Amino acid sequence: FEDGYYAIIYLASLKMAAIGTLLCLLLGYPMAYFIARQPPRRRQILLLAVILPFWISFLLRVYAWIGLLSNKGVINNFLISVGLIDHPLTMLYNDFAVYLGILYSYLPFMILPLYANLERQNLDLMEAAADLGARRWQVFLDVTLPLSKPGIIGGCLLVFIPAVGEFTIPELLGPSDSLMIGKVLWTEFFSNRDWPVASAVAIALLLLLLIPIALLQRAQAAEA
Secondary structure, eight states: OGGGHHHHHHHHHHHHHHHHHHHHHHHHHHHHHHHHTSOHHHHHHHHHHHHGGGGSOHHHHHHHHHHHHSTTSHHHHHHHHTTSOSSOOOOSSSHHHHHHHHHHHHHHHHHHHHHHHHHHSOHHHHHHHHHTTOOHHHHIIIIIHHHTHHHHHHHHHHHHHHHHTOOHHHHHHSOTTOOOHHHHHHIIIIISOOHHHHHHHHHHHHHHHHHHHHHHHHHHHHHO
16 A cells, blocks of 8 residues: 555544544434433334434435535525525535535434433433432433443444445545545446455455454443
8 A cells, every 4th residue: 555545545434434423423312312211102203203214215315415515405595595695605525515424324323222222221210319419410421321331332333334434425425535445445446447456455444443343342341
């Protein structure tokens, strides 16, 4: 790998996947918490709303963001019509669009394991902490959050691993010079026809992913 080119690609892919995973966690945790604390019937409706996007093709859902984020798209037209902006905002073909695509596409993978964990938690522990004088934020930090670590780890694994090798989102929403390993693998396999190099890059990516997987599974085992 000359001049560290592929090292830069790996780091860029890991960075984008890590930020996308963090965004999914920051948004997915309160959503999963809210769903888990709802009555059973309303909980089922909210879970259906989370799963509903999977009934539509992944490719079509990513394509839809082009119509939403383009200079003449729905969002820019709405902002101009209400007078919030004078000129269209550049929201497409940049890192912002890629992060938004990852957040939208992989958010359910974060919500579902978190919900499964939060829904099984013993509410008597929260009530006991409150009876002992703990404030609501203290109950969350000292009881709810530590107990939900297995769900957090599971959700992060489900989002981070596929996001590292993502191809469709950076190809359709990202800049033309997007440094994502999935895009590089596609180029090496189907454009350059350099299968030995592409295979070496794919194996190196697999070995690289074993490190965070092992660390997260070790942390999950320690919490069990």
